[in-house]
Amino acid sequence: MYAKLETRTFLAMLVGVSLAFFLLMKPFFGPIFWAVAIALIFHPVQNLVAKWLGPRPNVNALVTLTVCMVIVIIPVLLLVTSLIAQGVELYQQIQSGEIRPGEYIDRVNQSFPAIQSFLAQFDINFGEIRDKAVSLFVGGSQFMAKQALGIGQNTFQFFMGLALMVYLAFFLLRDGHQLVELLIRALPLGDERERLLFAKFAEVTRATVKGNLLIAIIQGALGGLIFWILGISGALLWGVVMAIVSLLPAIGAAIVWVPVAIYLAAVGQLVSAAVLTIFGVLVIGLADNLLRPVFVGRDTKLPDYIVLLSTLGGIVMFGVNGFVMGPLVAALFMAFWGIFIREFGHEAQTVRHPGTGPMPEDENPSGRVDRKV
Structure with missing residues (x-):
């Protein structure tokens, strides 16, 4: 009886500590998830590097991570930077009146009046669709402008997340196999x-x-x-x-x-x-x-x-x-x-019974x- 109590107490504390650890890691879910994704995607690359350089885990993981940064991470950062910059420019043009999304929609309505007639058959107000489309367009450009401002104000946080992702990816590339085997031993499935x-x-x-x-x-x-x-x-x-x-x-x-x-x-x-x-x-x-x-x-x-x-x-x-x-x-x-x-x-x-094929369990x-x- 005492042994069962000990086991149950230990399992309860194990669940509690695991839940606390999960909540502790929750703010870093994004970097952890993408580090795992990088390790999984570039595992074949790591195997090729290991064939060329031999069993050198640290060097192999570092070379693989460098390849990942050159062909994926750096281009994506440059692309996102360009997107945000052009989004800010678009938002400024909308604010200054150079671009008027509502006029574009009105022009379409004037050229294709059948659209409004078709929508009216289903009791759909074209004016409401126009207003929602304009709000969506302006909201999208405003969102990108806010993202640019947010990244500028939280530059340290952004680069800390990026550095954490790269750091974790290195260790997952190096020790991923051992971690999987450890989880297999630990999980009772x-x-x-x-x-x-x-x-x-x-x-x-x-x-x-x-x-x-x-x-x-x-x-x-x-x-x-x-x-x-x-x-x-x-x-x-x-x-x-x-x-x-x-x-x-x-x-x-x-x-x-x-x-x-x-x-x-x-x-x-x-x-x-x-x-x-x-x-x-x-x-x-x-x-x-x-x-x-x-x-x-x-x-x-x-x-x-x-x-x-x-x-x-x-x-x-x-x-x-x-x-x-x-x-x-x-x-x-x-x-x-x-x-x-x-x-x-x-x-x-x-x-399956030898030589006779499937046999019911009760026989x-x-x-x-x-x-x-």
Whole structure:
């Protein structure tokens, strides 16, 4: 009895201390999460480096991290800086009256009065849509201006988070295998189940980060290129915006280029509008429809609709990190249920008897059930 009390007390304190540690680490969730993602994505690179340099963990991790910084972290920082700078400039032009979003929408309404008539059939007020669109446009530019001001005022905090991410990524690259083995020993789920779940976690993280970021880069580059060719101002800004919104499956970059194509048609630039529409549908749209199932859906083993719903839900729950967290939670959900069905479902009620195939459990003399994961 006393031994059971000791065990229960220890387990209760273990849960309490673990919860306290989780709350302690909560402010650093972003840097920790992306450090884990970097370690998982660049693990194959680390293996190649290890083949070239031999078993030198510190050097291999440092070289791998340097490669990551050169090809990912530094370019992303430069791109975000350019986006914020152009966003601030756009906000200043709106405040000074150089850009009037409401006039653009009114111009579209004047050129296509059928739009207002069509909306009226469904009791939709075009004026309300106009006001909301203007507020969204102004709010977006204001948000980027606030982000620029926030980064300027919290430069130390920003760079501290960045340094923490890089620092953790180094140790995860160096000691990641040992940490996984330690977790497998500690968690009471069964080694085979734990290895399967950790493998699924790594697989989904790699697929969603690499796949979504690659698709975002491709769509943003294609969108910015066509805007630049057509002479649309702020091509870099809109290219980056298209890259960001392309994280939303099925909707993506169309949020940006469709309204621009409609406006070009409204002001009489029919050739430019046609070129942008054709390019958006056949090139930008197909890049999403063809590449996303290949890079994301195939590697995560998730249906396309689950990828879409989990991505949208993840962004709502976790913010920008949700485009990875959402599919990750969905994949782990399906992995857990897959294990449950295999072990405790109808198939688990039969055992395989040598030479005779499956045999009901109540006819098995040993009473053992083969629970193969």
